[in-house]
Amino acid sequence: MTKEPRQKRAQETRARILAAAIECFSREGYDATGVSEICAAAGVSKGAFYHHFASKHTVFLELIETWLASVDAELARLLAAASDVPQGLLRMAEVAPSIFADARGRVPLFLEFWRQASRDPEVWRATTAPYRRYHQFFEKLVETGIQEGSLRAVDPDVVAQVIVALAVGLLLQGALDPQGADWSKVAREGVGIVLDGVRGHATKPSA
Amino acid sequence: MTKEPRQKRAQETRARILAAAIECFSREGYDATGVSEICAAAGVSKGAFYHHFASKHTVFLELIETWLASVDAELARLLAAASDVPQGLLRMAEVAPSIFADARGRVPLFLEFWRQASRDPEVWRATTAPYRRYHQFFEKLVETGIQEGSLRAVDPDVVAQVIVALAVGLLLQGALDPQGADWSKVAREGVGIVLDGVRGHATKPSA
Numbered sequence: 001m002t003k004e005p006r007q008k009r010a011q012e013t014r015a016r017i018l019a020a021a022i023e024c025f026s027r028e029g030y031d032a033t034g035v036s037e038i039c040a041a042a043g044v045s046k047g048a049f050y051h052h053f054a055s056k057h058t059v060f061l062e063l064i065e066t067w068l069a070s071v072d073a074e075l076a077r078l079l080a081a082a083s084d085v086p087q088g089l090l091r092m093a094e095v096a097p098s099i100f101a102d103a104r105g106r107v108p109l110f111l112e113f114w115r116q117a118s119r120d121p122e123v124w125r126a127t128t129a130p131y132r133r134y135h136q137f138f139e140k141l142v143e144t145g146i147q148e149g150s151l152r153a154v155d156p157d158v159v160a161q162v163i164v165a166l167a168v169g170l171l172l173q174g175a176l177d178p179q180g181a182d183w184s185k186v187a188r189e190g191v192g193i194v195l196d197g198v199r200g201h202a203t204k205p206s207a
Numbered sequence: 208m209t210k211e212p213r214q215k216r217a218q219e220t221r222a223r224i225l226a227a228a229i230e231c232f233s234r235e236g237y238d239a240t241g242v243s244e245i246c247a248a249a250g251v252s253k254g255a256f257y258h259h260f261a262s263k264h265t266v267f268l269e270l271i272e273t274w275l276a277s278v279d280a281e282l283a284r285l286l287a288a289a290s291d292v293p294q295g296l297l298r299m300a301e302v303a304p305s306i307f308a309d310a311r312g313r314v315p316l317f318l319e320f321w322r323q324a325s326r327d328p329e330v331w332r333a334t335t336a337p338y339r340r341y342h343q344f345f346e347k348l349v350e351t352g353i354q355e356g357s358l359r360a361v362d363p364d365v366v367a368q369v370i371v372a373l374a375v376g377l378l379l380q381g382a383l384d385p386q387g388a389d390w391s392k393v394a395r396e397g398v399g400i401v402l403d404g405v406r407g408h409a410t411k412p413s414a
Binding site for chain 1: 239321331342364365366368372373374376388393396397399400401404405
């Protein structure tokens, strides 16, 4: 079923505005970027901009949400295909480099998120909510691992925090210093070390 | 031996400028802060400022160096007092919360460092060099642990990256979301989990 032309055009305009905003925020920073610059970079009118977004703040929040939604989808896909929790975690570590690579060009943008988060309560919620969500995601995963016997009876809360902290640290270091290490290897073996620390004796037979 | 009054006064002026710069950079951001504002906040003349620092950029770099030097000194002190590498690592994890607490009020400043690092090669070097230095520090520590038999024959490079990534991740999350977890517990037990993954069978008797 093809979309109505007007709806399709509206979606293209919206996507162009978001792409232009990434470019402007990364280059100039959030504060120095105005709606006019985003419009000029996107080749759209201010009217078109405000038809889609209430403010540059709305655009900023949507950029955070969109990136996180794509990461979420990827993690869920990998987990669904894994035979047990340790395998799921190792597969997540394997795709980490592509998540990092995707993030690389966006370093200035992430730093803008974090910087604004320390000043703006709404951005703070949008930036910290995902950490808390990822924490819950990994906490449940660890609980599943303990139930299936692939992990020993560790504290799911702490292990989840360790996994999230490791991911955040690798993301930031890999983004700031791509040549500083083989980040792909570090992610894979790092998760392997954490798994060696928490692995149980029994493992669920592969499905 | 008391210091010469003039020298003492000079040191106090320097310290006042640095403290005022932390305050201004944290509140206004690096770009929006001028030398005049730092001088006003410090209660010193521009002449006094330029007697001590070539530019606000120099002040900024010195703030990074000073904080890192204090962290280094603390890590070295803990290590010297530990009987073996696992104990040294656990003690470092125990002081992590105070390093985090010290960092907490400086979040906007760290984010400024990282943001400027993505634009300014000199700040980039000043910001990434410490990660590489900490990496080497922990790499040597892991090598020592393998030699003394407290750690099994792991890859020191990878374990060091994991430790640094964990520390960076905890620092950022703890700073952005102090109420999000018991970061002190997470640091201690997180290092414990990594140690469980890399611990050797023999342990050096305590000194």
